[in-house]
Amino acid sequence: MPTAPDPLRPQDRVAIVCTARKASHEELAAAVATLTGWGLEVVLGESTNIAHHQFGGDDEVRRRDFQHQLDDPGIRAILIARGGYGTPRIIDQLDFSRFAENPKWVAGFSDITTLNCHLLRLGHQSIHGVMPLLFHQPGGEEALESLRRALFGAPIIYTVAPQSLNRFGTAEGELIGGNLSLLQNLTGTASDCPTDGRILFLEDTDEYLYSIDRMLVHLDRTGKLCHLAGLLVGHFSNPQDNLVPFGQTPYEIIDTYARRYNFPVAYGFPVGHEPENMALICGRQARMTVNESGARVEYMEAP
Known part of the structure:
Protein backbone atom coordinates (compact mmCIF):
# COMPACT_ATOMS: atom_id res chain seq x y z
CA MET A 1 0.00 0.00 0.00
CA PRO A 2 1.42 3.45 -0.90
CA THR A 3 2.85 5.42 2.02
CA ALA A 4 0.92 8.48 3.22
CA PRO A 5 2.90 11.46 4.56
CA ASP A 6 1.88 12.75 7.96
CA PRO A 7 -0.90 15.37 7.89
CA LEU A 8 0.24 18.96 8.17
CA ARG A 9 0.09 20.75 11.50
CA PRO A 10 0.20 24.47 12.32
CA GLN A 11 3.71 25.94 12.14
CA ASP A 12 4.84 23.36 9.58
CA ARG A 13 7.02 24.68 6.75
CA VAL A 14 5.85 24.24 3.16
CA ALA A 15 7.63 25.16 -0.07
CA ILE A 16 6.30 26.54 -3.34
CA VAL A 17 8.36 25.68 -6.43
CA CYS A 18 8.03 25.75 -10.21
CA THR A 19 8.68 22.45 -11.96
CA ALA A 20 7.01 23.72 -15.13
CA ARG A 21 5.95 27.26 -16.07
CA GLY A 37 -3.50 32.02 7.32
CA TRP A 38 -3.66 28.23 7.63
CA GLY A 39 -0.86 28.52 10.19
CA LEU A 40 1.93 27.41 7.86
CA GLU A 41 5.37 28.90 7.22
CA VAL A 42 5.92 29.37 3.48
CA VAL A 43 9.25 29.07 1.67
CA LEU A 44 9.43 30.34 -1.93
CA GLY A 45 11.88 28.22 -3.85
CA GLU A 46 14.72 29.27 -6.11
CA SER A 47 12.61 28.48 -9.17
CA THR A 48 9.99 31.10 -8.31
CA ASN A 49 10.29 34.68 -9.55
CA ILE A 50 12.75 33.78 -12.32
CA ALA A 51 12.19 32.82 -15.93
CA HIS A 52 13.84 30.85 -18.70
CA HIS A 53 11.53 31.47 -21.63
CA GLN A 54 8.20 30.02 -20.41
CA PHE A 55 9.81 27.94 -17.64
CA GLY A 56 10.47 28.77 -13.99
CA GLY A 57 14.20 28.76 -14.65
CA ASP A 58 16.08 26.33 -16.87
CA ASP A 59 15.90 22.59 -16.30
CA GLU A 60 18.81 22.56 -13.87
CA VAL A 61 17.37 25.37 -11.72
CA ARG A 62 13.97 23.67 -11.51
CA ARG A 63 15.53 20.27 -10.80
CA ARG A 64 17.88 21.67 -8.15
CA ASP A 65 15.11 23.58 -6.38
CA PHE A 66 12.73 20.63 -6.28
CA GLN A 67 15.52 18.29 -5.16
CA HIS A 68 16.42 20.68 -2.33
CA GLN A 69 12.82 20.71 -1.07
CA LEU A 70 12.57 16.91 -1.38
CA ASP A 71 15.72 16.48 0.72
CA ASP A 72 15.01 19.14 3.38
CA PRO A 73 13.46 17.34 6.40
CA GLY A 74 12.06 20.64 7.64
CA ILE A 75 9.79 21.01 4.60
CA ARG A 76 6.54 19.10 5.18
CA ALA A 77 4.82 19.75 1.84
CA ILE A 78 5.81 20.93 -1.63
CA LEU A 79 3.20 22.82 -3.62
CA ILE A 80 3.86 23.21 -7.33
CA ALA A 81 3.11 26.83 -8.28
CA ARG A 82 1.51 26.11 -11.65
CA GLY A 83 1.37 23.57 -14.45
CA ILE A 90 13.41 16.89 -15.09
CA ILE A 91 11.69 13.86 -13.54
CA ASP A 92 14.41 11.34 -14.41
CA GLN A 93 17.14 13.50 -12.86
CA LEU A 94 15.47 13.57 -9.42
CA ASP A 95 16.62 11.42 -6.50
CA PHE A 96 13.80 10.36 -4.16
CA SER A 97 15.94 8.34 -1.71
CA ARG A 98 15.92 10.95 1.08
CA PHE A 99 12.27 11.68 0.40
CA ALA A 100 11.51 7.97 0.96
CA GLU A 101 13.07 8.21 4.42
CA ASN A 102 10.93 11.23 5.31
CA PRO A 103 7.88 11.44 2.97
CA LYS A 104 6.06 14.73 2.57
CA TRP A 105 3.07 15.90 0.58
CA VAL A 106 3.56 16.93 -3.04
CA ALA A 107 0.53 18.65 -4.58
CA GLY A 108 -0.48 19.91 -8.03
CA PHE A 109 -2.28 18.88 -11.19
CA SER A 110 -2.09 19.12 -14.99
CA ASP A 111 1.61 18.76 -15.88
CA ILE A 112 2.12 17.64 -12.27
CA THR A 113 0.35 14.40 -13.16
CA THR A 114 3.93 13.34 -13.93
CA LEU A 115 4.91 13.72 -10.28
CA ASN A 116 1.69 12.17 -8.96
CA CYS A 117 2.27 9.06 -11.09
CA HIS A 118 6.01 8.89 -10.45
CA LEU A 119 5.52 9.07 -6.69
CA LEU A 120 2.82 6.40 -6.81
CA ARG A 121 5.15 4.19 -8.85
CA LEU A 122 7.68 4.61 -6.01
CA GLY A 123 5.04 3.76 -3.40
CA HIS A 124 4.00 7.19 -2.09
CA GLN A 125 0.71 9.04 -1.93
CA SER A 126 0.43 12.60 -3.25
CA ILE A 127 -2.30 15.15 -3.92
CA HIS A 128 -3.90 16.03 -7.25
CA GLY A 129 -5.32 19.46 -6.47
CA VAL A 130 -5.46 23.18 -7.11
CA MET A 131 -2.10 24.97 -7.37
CA PRO A 132 -1.05 28.26 -5.69
CA LEU A 133 -1.39 30.39 -8.85
CA LEU A 134 -5.08 29.35 -8.97
CA PHE A 135 -5.90 29.50 -5.26
CA HIS A 136 -8.21 32.48 -5.64
CA GLN A 137 -9.85 31.98 -9.01
CA PRO A 138 -13.57 32.86 -8.85
CA GLY A 139 -15.68 29.86 -7.95
CA GLY A 140 -12.73 27.90 -6.59
CA GLU A 141 -13.44 28.24 -2.89
CA GLU A 142 -14.56 24.64 -2.39
CA ALA A 143 -11.55 23.31 -4.31
CA LEU A 144 -9.18 25.31 -2.11
CA GLU A 145 -10.91 24.06 1.02
CA SER A 146 -10.64 20.48 -0.24
CA LEU A 147 -6.88 20.96 -0.65
CA ARG A 148 -6.60 22.27 2.90
CA ARG A 149 -8.55 19.27 4.20
CA ALA A 161 -25.15 14.83 -9.43
CA PRO A 162 -26.33 12.04 -11.76
CA GLN A 163 -25.20 12.08 -15.40
CA SER A 164 -26.90 10.34 -18.31
CA LEU A 165 -23.82 8.31 -19.28
CA ASN A 166 -23.07 7.06 -15.76
CA ARG A 167 -22.66 3.31 -15.33
CA PHE A 168 -23.96 2.07 -12.00
CA GLY A 169 -22.04 0.02 -9.49
CA THR A 170 -19.63 0.12 -6.55
CA ALA A 171 -15.86 -0.01 -6.75
CA GLU A 172 -13.00 -0.02 -4.27
CA GLY A 173 -9.39 0.66 -5.12
CA GLU A 174 -6.51 3.10 -4.93
CA LEU A 175 -7.03 6.37 -6.78
CA ILE A 176 -4.81 7.02 -9.78
CA GLY A 177 -5.02 9.44 -12.67
CA GLY A 178 -4.89 13.04 -13.75
CA ASN A 179 -4.43 14.73 -17.09
CA LEU A 180 -5.24 12.37 -19.97
CA SER A 181 -2.50 13.63 -22.29
CA LEU A 182 0.13 13.24 -19.56
CA LEU A 183 -1.07 9.77 -18.63
CA GLN A 184 -0.81 8.73 -22.25
CA ASN A 185 2.68 10.24 -22.60
CA LEU A 186 3.89 8.50 -19.44
CA THR A 187 3.05 5.06 -20.82
CA GLY A 188 6.22 2.96 -21.00
CA THR A 189 8.32 5.39 -18.95
CA ALA A 190 9.72 5.11 -15.42
CA SER A 191 6.69 7.12 -14.25
CA ASP A 192 4.11 4.74 -15.73
CA CYS A 193 1.75 3.21 -13.16
CA PRO A 194 -0.35 0.04 -13.34
CA THR A 195 -4.09 0.70 -13.31
CA ASP A 196 -5.34 -2.83 -12.60
CA GLY A 197 -7.74 -2.85 -9.65
CA ARG A 198 -7.53 0.92 -9.23
CA ILE A 199 -10.02 3.77 -9.65
CA LEU A 200 -8.82 5.93 -12.54
CA PHE A 201 -9.74 9.61 -12.83
CA LEU A 202 -9.31 11.60 -16.04
CA GLU A 203 -9.40 15.26 -17.07
CA ASP A 204 -7.97 17.47 -19.83
CA THR A 205 -8.26 20.84 -21.50
CA ASP A 206 -7.97 22.41 -24.97
CA GLU A 207 -7.61 19.04 -26.71
CA TYR A 208 -9.03 18.25 -30.13
CA LEU A 209 -11.82 15.70 -30.03
CA TYR A 210 -9.98 13.34 -32.37
CA SER A 211 -6.94 13.61 -30.09
CA ILE A 212 -9.03 12.64 -27.05
CA ASP A 213 -10.21 9.61 -29.00
CA LYS A 224 -4.97 0.58 -19.02
CA PHE A 236 -12.74 18.16 -20.37
CA SER A 237 -12.56 21.90 -20.80
CA ASN A 238 -12.70 23.86 -24.04
CA PRO A 239 -12.59 20.91 -26.47
CA GLN A 240 -11.52 21.71 -30.03
CA ASP A 241 -12.88 20.33 -33.30
CA ASN A 242 -11.92 20.27 -36.97
CA LEU A 243 -13.85 21.82 -39.85
CA VAL A 244 -15.37 18.40 -40.42
CA PRO A 245 -16.82 17.60 -36.96
CA PHE A 246 -15.64 14.55 -35.06
CA GLY A 247 -19.23 13.81 -34.11
CA GLN A 248 -18.92 13.05 -30.39
CA THR A 249 -18.47 15.03 -27.18
CA PRO A 250 -15.53 14.17 -24.88
CA TYR A 251 -17.83 12.21 -22.58
CA GLU A 252 -19.33 10.30 -25.50
CA ILE A 253 -15.82 9.42 -26.70
CA ILE A 254 -14.86 8.10 -23.27
CA ASP A 255 -18.11 6.15 -23.08
CA THR A 256 -17.22 4.40 -26.34
CA TYR A 257 -14.34 2.68 -24.55
CA ALA A 258 -15.68 2.49 -20.98
CA ARG A 259 -18.81 0.60 -22.07
CA ARG A 260 -16.64 -2.29 -23.26
CA TYR A 261 -16.04 -3.22 -19.63
CA ASN A 262 -18.10 -3.74 -16.48
CA PHE A 263 -16.66 -1.21 -14.03
CA PRO A 264 -18.79 1.70 -12.71
CA VAL A 265 -18.26 5.10 -14.33
CA ALA A 266 -19.13 8.56 -12.95
CA TYR A 267 -19.12 11.51 -15.34
CA GLY A 268 -19.03 15.16 -14.31
CA PHE A 269 -16.66 14.63 -11.39
CA PRO A 270 -15.30 18.01 -10.19
CA VAL A 271 -11.63 17.58 -11.08
CA GLY A 272 -9.55 19.28 -13.77
CA HIS A 273 -9.01 22.64 -15.42
CA GLU A 274 -12.04 24.40 -13.92
CA PRO A 275 -12.51 26.26 -10.63
CA GLU A 276 -14.24 23.14 -9.24
CA ASN A 277 -11.06 21.06 -8.97
CA MET A 278 -11.44 18.98 -5.83
CA ALA A 279 -8.38 17.45 -4.23
CA LEU A 280 -7.87 13.72 -4.77
CA ILE A 281 -5.20 11.75 -2.93
CA CYS A 282 -3.40 9.59 -5.47
CA GLY A 283 -2.66 6.15 -4.06
CA ARG A 284 -5.26 6.30 -1.30
CA GLN A 285 -7.84 3.52 -1.06
CA ALA A 286 -11.29 4.83 -1.93
CA ARG A 287 -14.81 3.63 -2.56
CA MET A 288 -16.97 4.98 -5.37
CA THR A 289 -20.69 4.33 -5.59
CA VAL A 290 -22.72 5.23 -8.68
CA ASN A 291 -26.51 4.88 -8.71
CA GLU A 292 -29.69 6.75 -9.63
CA SER A 293 -28.85 9.47 -7.10
CA GLY A 294 -25.47 10.23 -8.65
CA ALA A 295 -21.97 9.34 -7.48
CA ARG A 296 -20.22 9.28 -4.11
CA VAL A 297 -16.49 8.99 -3.47
CA GLU A 298 -15.03 8.47 -0.01
CA TYR A 299 -11.68 7.37 1.36
CA MET A 300 -11.49 4.03 3.12
CA GLU A 301 -8.23 4.75 4.98
CA ALA A 302 -7.90 6.95 8.01
CA PRO A 303 -5.74 10.04 7.31
Missing part, protein backbone atom coordinates in the same frame (compact mmCIF):
# COMPACT_ATOMS: atom_id res chain seq x y z
CA LYS A 22 7.20 30.40 -14.37
CA ALA A 23 5.41 32.22 -11.54
CA SER A 24 6.42 35.51 -9.96
CA HIS A 25 6.34 36.35 -6.26
CA GLU A 26 3.66 38.91 -7.03
CA GLU A 27 1.49 36.24 -8.65
CA LEU A 28 2.00 33.98 -5.64
CA ALA A 29 1.44 36.59 -2.94
CA ALA A 30 -2.24 35.79 -2.38
CA ALA A 31 -1.49 32.07 -2.07
CA VAL A 32 1.30 32.77 0.43
CA ALA A 33 -1.15 34.82 2.49
CA THR A 34 -3.68 31.97 2.41
CA LEU A 35 -1.14 29.35 3.48
CA THR A 36 0.10 31.65 6.24
CA GLY A 84 1.80 24.14 -18.16
CA TYR A 85 4.74 22.08 -19.34
CA GLY A 86 8.17 21.15 -18.03
CA THR A 87 7.97 18.51 -15.28
CA PRO A 88 8.70 15.51 -17.55
CA ARG A 89 11.95 17.23 -18.60
CA ALA A 150 -6.38 16.84 2.24
CA LEU A 151 -3.15 18.42 3.51
CA PHE A 152 -4.30 18.53 7.14
CA GLY A 153 -5.83 15.06 7.16
CA ALA A 154 -9.50 16.01 7.51
CA PRO A 155 -12.21 13.58 6.31
CA ILE A 156 -13.34 14.09 2.70
CA ILE A 157 -16.45 12.80 0.93
CA TYR A 158 -17.53 13.93 -2.55
CA THR A 159 -21.01 13.64 -4.00
CA VAL A 160 -21.82 14.36 -7.65
CA ARG A 214 -6.67 8.76 -30.06
CA MET A 215 -5.44 8.89 -26.47
CA LEU A 216 -8.29 6.67 -25.29
CA VAL A 217 -7.47 4.20 -28.07
CA HIS A 218 -3.86 4.17 -26.82
CA LEU A 219 -4.86 3.62 -23.17
CA ASP A 220 -7.22 0.85 -24.21
CA ARG A 221 -4.70 -0.88 -26.48
CA THR A 222 -2.06 -0.80 -23.73
CA GLY A 223 -4.44 -2.44 -21.25
CA LEU A 225 -8.77 0.32 -19.06
CA CYS A 226 -9.71 -3.36 -19.12
CA HIS A 227 -9.00 -4.17 -15.46
CA LEU A 228 -10.03 -0.91 -13.79
CA ALA A 229 -12.06 -1.04 -10.58
CA GLY A 230 -13.85 2.16 -11.59
CA LEU A 231 -13.58 5.37 -13.62
CA LEU A 232 -14.14 9.00 -12.61
CA VAL A 233 -14.43 11.39 -15.55
CA GLY A 234 -13.72 15.01 -14.74
CA HIS A 235 -13.69 18.26 -16.71
